[in-house]
């Protein structure tokens with residue numbers, strides 16, 4: 296696929312970001328593309344808003360899987376690009392438009408010239424939430440086309456184009472969403488002593504959670520507790536009866552996640568007593584860590600060398616990826632693809648360099664042939 300075709304696909308997808316399990320236009324775009332390919336070796340099945348595509352091998356000894364996530368984020372784009380999102384309040388701010396474009400380029404190449412082994416493309420919904428990998432893994436289609444090895448990529452804004460990065464073992468963190476609802480007693484702004492102020496209680500929880508990371512987690516381990524959204528109250532002169540915190544927890548081990556949650560629950564119980572209020576916790580979706588297969592990463596690094604792509608050893612990251620569930624069952628790996636963007640992931644000005652599309656597609660095609 297040439298640069299013009301790659302860029303067109305990416306820009307088409309970039310304009311129609313959709314949230315988890317709502318990727319209806321995205322799925323149609325993928326299906327329209329798939330159906331115009333030569334069908335001799337190609338079979339496809341939809342699954343919720345995702346798509347499985349099987350490409351029969353010429354001399355198959357195994358099945359190699361490649362996963363691309365599909366969903367966008369609830370974020371208003373501010374890149375000012377001519378092909379900016381046409382969906383208000385939604386943006387491809389985590390590179391999933393790149394991920395799908397590269398997968399489509401690889402699919403087109405193999406549809407015309409199949410690899411020796413069977414290949415299955417997994418276009419997966421809802422990576423940003425509530426998580427599509429785990430249920431997709433349990434689907435009937437996956438049972439029929441389950442790969443023997445699987446890999447995926449993620450765009451890396453901080454790496455230059457022409458560079459990729461990965462590591463054997465732990466690459467991405469364990470994650471847990473964190474939703475906290477507080478109910479106290481509202482009242483007149485001038486009589487705080489007659490109320491149980493939930494804006495103050497919620498604000499206190501935010502800072503107390505940071506003390507868990509600083510004072511309860513082994514300094515040689517690590518954890519992150521981010522509160523991304525805080526809401527409460529209705530107007531400036533009414534003390535808030537209710538408040539809500541929305542956040543996420545990141546740890547490098549499942550055990551640390553258990554410990555951090557225990558500490559959060561202790562802090563919350565303390566808040567209930569000290570503020571005479573009711574606090575409920577919902578941990579939402581939880582992702583297993585991304586654990587790369589050592590031998591496959593080593594093989595992958597050799598493939599990058601063959602293509603004159605700069606391979607760098609990655610550090611573990613506190614990002615989450617539900618691809619970790621696939622790696623829990625199927626040997627494989629994830630790698631970072633350098634896209635050289637000043638703005639980072641989940642930022643409204645993220646603008647990856649489209650030159651990386653060619654690098655990524657060539658590498659994925661070779662990986663599907665060689666792994």
Ligand SMILES: CC(=O)N[C@@H](CCC[C@H](N)C(=O)O)C(=O)O
Nearest residue numbers: 423424470471472543614615616
């Ligand atoms: C690569 C990336 O950005 N992944 C997301 C995964 C989100 C998981 C879940 N919805 C949560 O918020 O914990 C990330 O934020 O790391």
